[in-house]
Amino acid sequence: MATTTTSETALKPKDYKSPIRVVWCAGCGDYGVLSSVQKAFSQLQLGLDSTVCVSGIGCSSRLPYFLKTYGFHSVHGRSLPVAVGIKLGNPEMEVVVFGGDGDGFSIGGGHVPHVVRKNIDITYIIMDNHIYGLTKGQVSPTSGSGFVSVTTPYGSPDGQPVNPLSYVLTYGGSFVAQAFSGNPKEMALIIEQAIAHKGFSFVNIISPCLTFNKVDTLEVFKEAVIPLPEDHDSSNLVQALDKSINPPAGKIYTGLFYKSERPSFLQNLAGINEKAGADKNASLESIIDEFKP
Ligand SMILES: Cc1ncc(C[n+]2csc(CCOP(=O)(O)OP(=O)(O)O)c2C)c(N)n1
Numbered sequence: 001m002a003t004t005t006t007s008e009t010a011l012k013p014k015d016y017k018s019p020i021r022v023v024w025c026a027g028c029g030d031y032g033v034l035s036s037v038q039k040a041f042s043q044l045q046l047g048l049d050s051t052v053c054v055s056g057i058g059c060s061s062r063l064p065y066f067l068k069t070y071g072f073h074s075v076h077g078r079s080l081p082v083a084v085g086i087k088l089g090n091p092e093m094e095v096v097v098f099g100g101d102g103d104g105f106s107i108g109g110g111h112v113p114h115v116v117r118k119n120i121d122i123t124y125i126i127m128d129n130h131i132y133g134l135t136k137g138q139v140s141p142t143s144g145s146g147f148v149s150v151t152t153p154y155g156s157p158d159g160q161p162v163n164p165l166s167y168v169l170t171y172g173g174s175f176v177a178q179a180f181s182g183n184p185k186e187m188a189l190i191i192e193q194a195i196a197h198k199g200f201s202f203v204n205i206i207s208p209c210l211t212f213n214k215v216d217t218l219e220v221f222k223e224a225v226i227p228l229p230e231d232h233d234s235s236n237l238v239q240a241l242d243k244s245i246n247p248p249a250g251k252i253y254t255g256l257f258y259k260s261e262r263p264s265f266l267q268n269l270a271g272i273n274e275k276a277g278a279d280k281n282a283s284l285e286s287i288i289d290e291f292k293p
């Protein structure tokens with residue numbers, strides 16, 4: 001939630017940085033993500049005490065440590081349920097979730113569809129490095145087929161990697177975008193738009209792991225990343241799905257794939273509460289009394 005500011009009180013990107021030392025490896029793509037997040041927060045003037053950054057476990061999931069907002073470093077794969085609880089209990093708070101491809105689409109993958117289809121008004125930012133970084137280089141759900149890693153020394157037998165964009169699009173994501181940590185300007189703008197969007201926003205950020213991923217390296221991604229064509233219609237779901245599944249061979253599109261306006265979970269719930277004549281200020285005792293025989 002944005003706060004009222006004058007130019008003197010305006011929060012600058014550096015004002016969002018916590019004093020905790022950043023411990024990522026030199027050159028990790030996640031540094032770029034952190035700077036873009038600070039820039040986007042500053043652009044939106046998010047309040048330090050009205051924003052909560054939630055994460056699971058992984059190198060990328062350390063990101064909330066390095067921010068001065070409220071933070072919740074949860075359990076591997078469980079950032080979304082925690083974030084949903086925070087949002088439903090505190091609808092006025094801005095909730096931004098961070099994690100890796102393993103955290104989000106392997107152990108936590110089962111939570112994604114439900115938060116997406118319910119259109120819960122939170123922002124989910126994945127740092128997709130196609131590997132498990134924190135645990136030193138195991139195959140992840142977004143690693144390519146045949147990927148060689150410490151757990152797949154003769155190549156991964158997985159026939160098909162998870163496509164985070166089409167995964168979220170098919171469950172009804174109302175804001176779906178992709179960015180590249182090597183392109184900080186576009187990334188900061190996309191993060192800003194994602195947070196401003198009312199409803200569930202998803203940003204998949206290609207963010208290379210220099211230490212353990214020797215296949216999908218910074219150089220490989222730099223060559224592969226291209227912007228969505230200028231005539232891409234981000235209100236057209238079929239176009240968005242097509243672009244997410246069929247980029248030109250060897251290429252990765254970045255930009256806003258899809259955006260639609262539909263009521264968020266909390267807006268729907270407000271309507272239902274009104275229909276039911278719910279009294280927001282009812283005491284717990286009076287609610288229990290209603291169910292007494
Ligand atoms: C329940 C549970 N299972 C496994 C682990 C071990 N573990 C910690 S992080 C991680 C994967 C991290 O990969 P990713 O989410 O892609 O993040 P990255 O480190 O690459 O940023 C795993 C398997 C754990 N901490 N908890």
Ligand code: SF4
Pocket residue numbers: 023024025027028029030059060129133134208209210211212
């Ligand atoms: S292991 Fe990889 S993902 Fe983790 S901090 Fe180092 S470069 Fe980044």
